Amino acid sequence: MPDGRHPEGPTEKCGVVGVSLDGRAAARPLYYSLYALQHRGQESAGIVTHDGFQQHSHVEMGLVGDAFEPDDIESLNGSNGIGHVRYPTAGSVDSCCAQPFSVSFKSGSLGLSHNGNLVNTDEVREELAAKGHAFTSDGDTEVIAHDLARNLLESDLVRAVKRTMGRIHGSYSLTITHDDTVLGVRDPQGNRPLCIGKLEDGYMLASESAAIDVLNGELVRDVNPGELVVLQPDGEGFDTYQLVDTDNSAHCFFEHVYFARPDSRIDGNLVYDVRRELGRKLWEESGVDTDVVLPVPDSGRAFASGYADAAAEDGADVEFAEGLMKNRYVGRTFIMPTQDARERAVRLKLNPIKDVVQGRTVTVIDDSIVRGTTSTQLVQLLRDVGAEEVHMRIGAPPIVAPCYMGIDMASREELIAAGRDVGEIREEIEADSLSYLSIDAVAEALEESRADLCLGCVTGEYPYDIDGEATDREVVRPDIDGAQAGLADD
Ligand code: SF4
Structure with missing residues (x-):
């Protein structure tokens, strides 16, 4: 027991949400949906919204109920936004790794909420650092944000996401704001859950359908492995893009055994x-x-x-x-x-x-x-x-x-x-x-x-290429430069 921080049971590290509404402020629905996902992370909570002109962010350590004062919710303007609850990975509890991660760059602003863990973070970070990117944390979410921001300078949103997916390797369910557009992505193996919900005046994305229930919404379906879902900023609908196809998924069976709420529906069950x-x-x-x-x-x-x-x-x-x-x-x-x-x-x-x-x-x-x-x-x-x-x-x-x-x-x-x-x-x-x-x-x-x-923790063989570990399938870790070049004409 190196630092005494591990609970006796396994611990889910994060829950993510995203909401696009027809004119109504997104902050309060996001706040309620984070309450519904509190079991997925108790160390920090955050919301990023966009009002069509600028991005607003409030991220605090603590439970959802402690992280937000009424004024904080009021100040998060805009009908589009994302939220996150987090349990930290290792080491000290550190507010630098609380999410959503937000960044502004030449072609706009980005907010990112991530559930999962990349296994090639260091490779991507080193490659980006060599191109001049400066990082403020050692977390993988910042790496995804920088990579996406870089790709957005050269490509449209869908192509930029596809390029980033061609470079990162591991488990990720993401909700993202790019200016006032909310999108959700699930990794090509669909390791962590992510689903789409319909609300009275908009659409949402969430780690678990229980977060849709608390907003009186209806579960539309799960996001498919390798799929990008873009919510229309006016809350009218959503567009989907199957960006990566794989023969097999690698759903985490432990979501059903332990992590997820019993009242959630995940991957059809x-x-x-x-x-x-x-x-x-x-x-x-x-x-x-x-x-x-x-x-x-x-x-x-x-x-x-x-x-x-x-x-x-x-x-x-x-x-x-x-x-x-x-x-x-x-x-x-x-x-x-x-x-x-x-x-x-x-x-x-x-x-x-x-x-x-x-x-x-x-x-x-x-x-x-x-x-x-x-x-x-x-x-x-x-x-x-x-x-x-x-x-x-x-x-x-x-x-x-x-x-x-x-x-x-x-x-x-x-x-x-x-x-x-x-x-x-x-x-x-x-x-x-x-x-x-x-x-x-x-x-x-x-x-x-x-x-x-995914049966990695019960077989010792993983669906991703992890240094020093065995795999249970044919896995190709992205060749960062090659993948980038290969997708350039896409
Ligand atoms: S099934 Fe896979 S993703 Fe889930 S806890 Fe085990 S190793 Fe982790």
């Missing part, structure tokens, strides 16, 4: 339904007959209800009970500086209901195990209040490798499943039994082939 289906498959693959099934709140709930339903259909006499209570007011574990403090935080966070557990055999359902700290503590807690047996069932495969695509998953050394088999992990967390879900079951629940999913 309601997250809640997927989690219930994963729970059902967990019973089919490794159901264990115990007196009671307990979800780890909150994210284990849908899994556990699917698991218990499937068990009941099989005739198992299993009670589904909310036997673990979460204290919502305990600070997030990642601000705890030491392993010891984090372990105590787990005990403060989850309290078993003794009457539900005492003298009974128990199955605990969780969505994933990262470091194992919570699981170990939980098993001990349940034994302390009198559970006779504690069985763990996990709604995802073992996490054996880090994520380079924008999820704070911990390093290999910190992952309990890296280099250990399931039996060894069971011993480590001292459960009576432990089972994970298979990768095939995840693919089936998502109604996708394995080839269309």
